Amino acid sequence: MTISRVLIANRGEIAVRVIRAADALGIETVLAVSEPDRDSMAAAMAGRVICIGPASASASYLNVGAVVMAALAAGADAIHPGYGFLAESPDLADACAENGIKLVGPSADHMRQMGHKIEARALAAKAGVPTLAGSERVGSADEAQMIATRIGLPVMLKAASGGGGRGMKIVTEVSQLAEVFTAASAEARAAFGDDTLYLERYIANARHIEVQVLGDAHGSVIHLGERDCSTQRRHQKVIEEAPAPNISDEFRDNIRTAAVSLASNIGYEGAGTVEFIADQDKGEFYFLEMNCRVQVEHPVTEMITGIDIVQEQFRIAGGAPLSYAQSDVTINGHAIECRINAEIAAEDFRPSPGTITAWQPPEGPGIRLDSHCYEGYTVPMFYDSLLAKLIVTGPDRAQALAAMNEALSHFRIEGVGTTLAFLRHAIGDADFASGKVNTTLVDRLIREMPDEGPPTI
Numbered sequence: 001m002t003i004s005r006v007l008i009a010n011r012g013e014i015a016v017r018v019i020r021a022a023d024a025l026g027i028e029t030v031l032a033v034s035e036p037d038r039d040s041m042a043a044a045m046a047g048r049v050i051c052i053g054p055a056s057a058s059a060s061y062l063n064v065g066a067v068v069m070a071a072l073a074a075g076a077d078a079i080h081p082g083y084g085f086l087a088e089s090p091d092l093a094d095a096c097a098e099n100g101i102k103l104v105g106p107s108a109d110h111m112r113q114m115g116h117k118i119e120a121r122a123l124a125a126k127a128g129v130p131t132l133a134g135s136e137r138v139g140s141a142d143e144a145q146m147i148a149t150r151i152g153l154p155v156m157l158k159a160a161s162g163g164g165g166r167g168m169k170i171v172t173e174v175s176q177l178a179e180v181f182t183a184a185s186a187e188a189r190a191a192f193g194d195d196t197l198y199l200e201r202y203i204a205n206a207r208h209i210e211v212q213v214l215g216d217a218h219g220s221v222i223h224l225g226e227r228d229c230s231t232q233r234r235h236q237k238v239i240e241e242a243p244a245p246n247i248s249d250e251f252r253d254n255i256r257t258a259a260v261s262l263a264s265n266i267g268y269e270g271a272g273t274v275e276f277i278a279d280q281d282k283g284e285f286y287f288l289e290m291n292c293r294v295q296v297e298h299p300v301t302e303m304i305t306g307i308d309i310v311q312e313q314f315r316i317a318g319g320a321p322l323s324y325a326q327s328d329v330t331i332n333g334h335a336i337e338c339r340i341n342a343e344i345a346a347e348d349f350r351p352s353p354g355t356i357t358a359w360q361p362p363e364g365p366g367i368r369l370d371s372h373c374y375e376g377y378t379v380p381m382f383y384d385s386l387l388a389k390l391i392v393t394g395p396d397r398a399q400a401l402a403a404m405n406e407a408l409s410h411f412r413i414e415g416v417g418t419t420l421a422f423l424r425h426a427i428g429d430a431d432f433a434s435g436k437v438n439t440t441l442v443d444r445l446i447r448e449m450p451d452e453g454p455p456t457i
Contacts, residue, residue: 001077001102001318001319002318003027003077003078003102003104003314003317003318004027004028004077005027005028005029005030005074005075005076005077005078006018006022006027006028006029006030006076006077006078006079006080006104006314007030007031007032007050007067007070007071007074007076007078007079007080008022008029008030008031008032008042008046008079008080008082009032009061009067009070009079009080009081009082009085009086009092010032010061010080010081010082010083010084010085010087011033011034011037011040011042011061011372011383012040012042012372012383012384012386013370013371013372013386013388013389014082014083014084014294014296015031015040015042015046015082015372016041016042016045016370016371016372017082017310017370018080018082018310019031019042019045019046020045021308021310021311021313021314022080022314024308024311025311025314025315027078027314028047028048029045029046029047029048030046030047030048030049030050030070030071030074030076031043031045031046031048031049031050032050032051032052032060032061032066032067032070032071033049033050033051033052033060034051034052034053034054034055034056034057034059034060034061034382035051035053035054035055035060036055036380036382037380038051040372041372041373041374041377042372048074050070050073050074052066052067052069052070053066055380055382056382057085057382057383061085061086062085062086064086064089064091064092064095065095067079067086067092068092068095068096068099068101071096071099071101072099072101076101077100077101077102078101078102078103078104078314078317079092079096079101079102079103079104080104080105080313080314081103081104081105081293082293082294083293083294083295083296084384087105087292087293087294088105088111088114088115088291088292088293089111090108090109090111090112090115091108093105093106093107093108093111094108102317102318103317104270104313104314104317105270105271105292105293105313105317106268106269106270106272106292107269110266110268110269110292111292113266114289114290114291114292115161115163115292116160116161117158117159117160117161117162117198117289118136118137118160118196118198120287120289120290121134121198121287122136123262123265123266124262124287125287126265127258127261127262127264127265127266128258128261129258129261129262129287130258130284130285130286130287131286131287132200132201132203132277132286132287133151133200133201134147134151134155134198134199134200134201135147135198135199135200136198137160137196137197137198138157138181138197138198138199140181141177141178141181141182144157144171144177144181144197144199145174145177145178147199148171148174148177148199149174151201152201153171153172153173153174153202154170154171154172154201154202154204155170155171155199155200155201155202156168156169156170156171156199156200156201156202157169157171157180157181157184157197157198157199158184158197158198158199158200159184159187159188159191159192159194159195159196159197160188160194160196160197160198161188161192161193161194161196162188162191162192163289164235164236165234165235165236166187166188166191166192167184167187167188167191167192167197168184168235169183169184169187170202171202181197184197185197203277203279204440205279205280205281205438206230206277206278206279206280206438206439207228207230207244207277207278207280207437207438207439208228208229208230208232208237208275208276208277208278208288208439209226209227209228209229209230209244209247209255209275209276209278209285210226210227210229210273210274210275210276210295211223211225211226211227211255211256211258211259211260211273211274211276212224212225212226212227212271212272212273212295212298212301212309213259213260213263213268213271213272213273213274214270214271214272214309214312214316214322214324215263215264215267215268215269215270215272215316215322216269216316216320216321216322217269217316217319217321218321218322219267220321220322220325221260221263221264221268222260222322222324222325222326222329223256223259223260223326223329224301224305224307224309224329225242225243225256225301225304225305225329225331226242226243226244226252226255226256226259227240227241227242227243227244227297227300227301228240228241228242228243228244228245228437229275229297230437230438230439230441231426231432231437231441231442232439232442233349233442233443233446237296237297237339238338238339238419238423238426238442239336239337239338239339239423239426239427239432240297240300240336240337241300241334241335241336241337241397241400242300242301242303242304242331242334242335243304243331243334245397245435245437246435246436247278251283251285254285255276255278255285258274258276258285258287259274259276262274262287262290263290268292269316270292270313270316270317271293271294271298271309271310271312271313271316272290272291272292272293273290273291273295274287274290275287275288275289275290275291276288280438294309294310294313296339296386296389297337297389298310299335299337299368299370299389299391300335300336300337300391301335303333303335303368303391303393304331304332304333304334304335304393305329305330305331305332306332307323307324307329333393333394333395333396333400334393334394334395334396334397334399334400335391335392335393335400336391336392336393336397336400336401336404336427337389337390337391338389338390338404338408338423338427339386339389339419340386340387340388340389340390340411340413340418340419340420340423341385341386341387341418341419342354342379342385342386342387342416342417342418343385343417343418343419344417345419345421345422345446345449346449346451349419350417351381351385352379352385352416352417352418353378353379353380353381353385353416354378354379354415354416355376355377355378355379355415355416356373356374356375356376356377356378356379356413356414356415356416357375357376357414357415358375358412358413358414358415359373359374359375359377359412359413360410360411360412360413361388361390361411362390362406362407362408362410362411364407366392366393366394366400366403367390367391367392367403367407368390368391368392368393369388369389369390369391370388370389370391371387371388371389373387373388379416387413387416387418390404390407390408390411392404392407397435401427401433404427405424405427405428408420408423408424408427409424421449422445422446422449425445425448425449425450426442426445429441429445432445
């Protein structure tokens with residue numbers, strides 16, 4: 001089918017991003033907004049705007065019925081959910097299918113398979129992708145203790161329906177298991193309505209490396225290279241880059257091949273990301289999860305491949321074959337992305353909603369800014385605090401780092417607290433600059449962050 005009109009069921013910078021991709025393809029855009037987002041940049045850009053509810057996300061952006069009704073009312077033949085909110089909701093995928101609307105994303109079956117981490121592990125293993133030593137469902141603390149004793153400590157308890165770091169607990173002593181099991185179960189039940197846990201070996205010196213894949217309805221699956229997302233806080237990514245630094249060509253080839261193997265084996269359609277945990281001490285990688293949507297950090301891949309991932313999502317959803325064969329994909333240079341949030345890092349990253357009184361982003365060759373903000377914009381307290389994604393490219397990593405440092409130094413935001421100072425601190429760190437990163441680096445950077453006085457608000 002040809003998509004002629006799309007309802008965008010999201011907000012912020014990703015809504016702006018999807019509108020631009022749709023405009024480039026000649027697709028009419030309708031934006032679903034909550035009441036506080038009626039005057040947003042995305043609303044000004046969209047061809048039409050429909051309010052789907054009040055500020056509460058549960059009554060608007062997470063309301064499947066409201067989203068589908070808005071699409072039907074607008075005569076949209078497709079829905080693009082962006083990332084977050086309903087982006088990986090099989091219920092939305094089912095509702096779209098029932099109402100003759102095309103979801104710009106994978107099938108409900110793939111969302112359910114990959115959304116349940118135990119099933120996803122089994123599918124990865126079936127595809128020949130390495131998985132960490134661990135377990136299927138763990139039914140009790142006693143069972144967890146038996147498994148932990150067998151595979152060795154430390155271990156991590158994880159929510160089977162989890163994501164975003166919720167329901168994840170590290171256990172370093174057997175004596176901790178009963179208490180941690182209870183806490184992880186409760187957190188998983190509160191966050192996902194499912195207290196099912198499983199257990200994996202915990203890797204202390206780990207890197208988080210993910211591979212961007214695209215698959216179409218004609219059986220083709222390709223990768224667009226890998227990204228390093230190790231610089232993260234509480235399992236939330238802070239800085240991403242592509243390609244991943246300091247890995248061998250053999251390791252790079254193997255991790256890309258593994259991602260394509262998994263996506264091919266399940267017949268995946270759309271844009272997706274296969275995430276891996278890399279054990280730097282052993283030089284091995286293991287399947288972590290698969291995200292069935294466009295990632296926040298997709299721009300770094302776009303910048304080094306020249307491929308518009310969101311436009312490709314639309315083409316795939318319309319039934320077209322991939323625009324590229326694997327041999328067409330080339331990696332040029334290095335790209336780094338910093339997520340700039342309305343948070344005060346010195347106060348444990350406390351959210352800082354308010355009105356932006358000054359907004360002066362950097363400009364120049366090799367700089368890309370994905371944002372929905374402007375001077376006078378009021379950052380609401382109801383949603384994610386992301387203000388912008390600053391992406392820079394260079395011929396190599398060293399030059400990209402220098403360009404990012406320069407760009408961050410020239411980014412002026414006033415009226416709300418931001419993470420700009422922390423990002424400058426991170427980019428300038430000697431370990432980060434040399435590519436010696438792991439998933440605990442940010443914890444040290446937070447402890448060592450210089451006191452620059454109160455933020456400019």
